[in-house]
Amino acid sequence: xxxxxxxxxxxxxxxxxxxxxxxxxxxxxxxxxxxxxxxxxxxxxxxxxxxxxxxxxxxxxxxxxxxxxxxxxxxxxxxxxxxxxxxxxxxxxxxxxxxxxxxxxxxxxxxxxxxxxxxxxxxxxxxxxxxxxxxxxxxxxxxxxxxxxxxxxxxxxxxxxxxxxxxxxxxxxxxxxxxxxxxxxxxxxxxxxxxxxxxxxxxxxxxxxxxxxxxxxxxxxxxxxxxxxxxxxxxxxxxxxxxxxxxxxxxxxxxxxxxxxxxxxxxxxxxxxxxxxxxxxxxxxxxxxxxxxxxxxxxxxxxxxxxxxxxxxxxxxxxxxxxxxxxxxxxxxxxxxxxxxxxxxxxxxxxxxxxxxxxxxxxx
Numbered sequence: 001x002x003x004x005x006x007x008x009x010x011x012x013x014x015x016x017x018x019x020x021x022x023x024x025x026x027x028x029x030x031x032x033x034x035x036x037x038x039x040x041x042x043x044x045x046x047x048x049x050x051x052x053x054x055x056x057x058x059x060x061x062x063x064x065x066x067x068x069x070x071x072x073x074x075x076x077x078x079x080x081x082x083x084x085x086x087x088x089x090x091x092x093x094x095x096x097x098x099x100x101x102x103x104x105x106x107x108x109x110x111x112x113x114x115x116x117x118x119x120x121x122x123x124x125x126x127x128x129x130x131x132x133x134x135x136x137x138x139x140x141x142x143x144x145x146x147x148x149x150x151x152x153x154x155x156x157x158x159x160x161x162x163x164x165x166x167x168x169x170x171x172x173x174x175x176x177x178x179x180x181x182x183x184x185x186x187x188x189x190x191x192x193x194x195x196x197x198x199x200x201x202x203x204x205x206x207x208x209x210x211x212x213x214x215x216x217x218x219x220x221x222x223x224x225x226x227x228x229x230x231x232x233x234x235x236x237x238x239x240x241x242x243x244x245x246x247x248x249x250x251x252x253x254x255x256x257x258x259x260x261x262x263x264x265x266x267x268x269x270x271x272x273x274x275x276x277x278x279x280x281x282x283x284x285x286x287x288x289x290x291x292x293x294x295x296x297x298x299x300x301x302x303x304x305x306x307x308x309x310x311x312x313x314x315x316x317x318x319x320x321x322x323x324x325x326x327x328x329x330x331x332x333x334x335x336x337x338x339x340x341x342x343x344x345x346x347x348x349x350x351x352x353x354x355x356x357x358x359x360x361x362x363x364x
Contacts, residue, residue, distance in 0.1 A: 001069065004031055004135060005047060011131045012049040012102065018095055020047045020102040020128050021116070026302040027104065027132050028055075034068040035230045036061060042083045042112075051094040056083055088119040102128035133307035138321035143231065143301065144345060147323055150191075150233035151343045151354025153226045157182055158237050158357045161196060161222045165241060165364055171196045171209035174220075182226060191225035191232035191304040202238065203337040205294055205329060216242030219252075219336045225304055232304040234325050235355045236341035239362040248338075251288065251330045252361050255338045258282040258328040259359070262296060266326070266344055266351035269317050276312040279328040288330045291337075297325035300343055322346045323354075 008031065012020060022028055022045040029035045032045055032055055043061070047053045052072050057065055059076035066074065075090055077083045091098070098120040105127045113125070139147065157178050164177040175196045182190075197207045199218040207221075214220060218241050225234040238252065258279035265278055276296035283292045297310035300323045308316055310324055327341030343354040 001031065001033055005053065007135055008047055008128075008131065009049060012047070015102075015126070017100050017102045017126060017128075018049050018097040019091065019100075021045070021108075022047065022104065022128070022132075023112070024104050024107040026136075026306070029230050029302055030132070030136055032065070032068065032070050034065045034070055036064065041079075042077075042087075044087070046087070046091060048094050054090050056087055056090070084115045084119050091120070098123045100124045100126060102126050104129050104132075136301055137299070137307060138319060139301060139323055139345075140321070144321075144323070146229050146231040147233070147301070147343065147345070148354050150226055150228035150231050151235070151356075153182065153185060153187060153228060154224060154233035154235040154343070154355055155357040156185065157194075157224045157226065158222050158235055161224075162237075162239055162362065162364070165214060165220060165239070167214055167216055167241060169214050170211045171198055171201075171214075172211060174214075175209050178222075178224065187226045187228070189227045191227050191234060195221065195223035197221045197223075198241075200334060200336055203331040203333050203335060205331055205337070205339070214241055217244060218242075219244065219248055219338060221337065221339060223339065223341070230302055232300060232302065233343055233354065234300060234304050234327075234341065235343065235357065236327055236329075236339045237357055237359070238338045238340065239364060241364050243363060247332075248336060249361070250286070251332065251336075252338045254283055254286045254288060255328050255330055255340050256359055256361075259326055259340045259342070262326045262328065263342070263344065263351065263353070266318065266346060268320055268346060268348065272308060272310055272314040272316050272318065273312045275326065276310060276314075279326075280312065283328060283330060288332075291330045291332055292328060293331060294329070297327050297341075297344075299324050318346045320346050320348050 043057045054073040056075040062076040101123040160181045161178045201207045202221040221238045223236040262279040295311045299306040329339035331337035345352045
């Protein structure tokens with residue numbers, strides 16, 4: 001935690017930024033180990049170039065901040081207090097230089113910008129996101145261990161879902177079984193809304209599960225992930241209930257070949273864009289290029305979608321410690337779709353997947 005704060009402080013000094021305000025759940029957790037969803041209440045970490053930081057949170061969460069290991073000042077407030085008055089007082093005790101303030105521009109709502117301008121006479125606002133993205137890009141051994149365990153639990157979720165498949169059950173019945181069994185494993189929250197889709201609905205990359213019943217001859221798509229001690233997983237597997245037709249089988253085999261090919265070039269020094277291009281070329285050659293409608297993947301860590309974006313235009317080179325998803329798909333409206341997704345770590349010599357549930361076509 002201290003090393004991460006020191007890295008941020010070094011950046012602030014180089015950029016002549018006296019104060020940074022961190023408010024997103026992910027970045028507060030990354031820098032303080034305090035994990036919470038404050039809803040409408042203010043939880044913020046204030047970091048200074050030349051003074052010790054402080055964290056402000058509702059009184060009801062102060063003990064949790066201490067338990068997380070935060071060693072610096074904690075400012076608590078009640079629901080009838082004005083937290084911004086407390087922030088102003090605490091900041092002005094540390095510095096009178098509020099000429100510039102770094103914050104997460106993609107996260108801070110305008111109402112809070114107004115509060116900042118009122119409290120500190122409209123400082124110049126600069127973005128801290130790029131620096132925090134860079135810090136979080138390379139995972140340390142502790143983070144990798146947590147992501148590895150999150151991946152195992154995602155595998156288990158798919159296994160539960162596959163075992164629960166039965167003709168006549170609904171998507172939501174299968175979904176409920178998955179999440180119930182994961183709760184029994186100690187999982188408090190999923191990393192995103194679990195998807196169980198069947199039949200033509202599998203052609204929607206972000207489809208909504210409902211009361212659609214599973215039928216023989218349908219593809220069934222699972223997309224799920226868990227939050228394990230603050231770190232996320234994200235897996236997709238597609239299976240078949242009974243025999244499927246030749247087109248469904250061709251789609252499946254094409255996506256599988258694309259995913260395996262993309263994984264095969266994951267190594268230090270490879271450009272991210274080439275991973276997308278490798279998978280996309282296989283899908284395009286088979287005539288389904290127009291039906292692969294999203295990027296090959298996304299960064300993975302505290303957030304289920306984080307830096308970097310794994311697009312064909314990204315020229316960044318892979319480095320050991322980077323973690324991301326590989327998830328090609330084909331989605332045919334009126335027919336159905338297939339996606340296969342794994343969570344990937346770049347190692348010194350190649351890659352490791354955190355997810356390992358079988359990918360060969362399963363006909364149940």
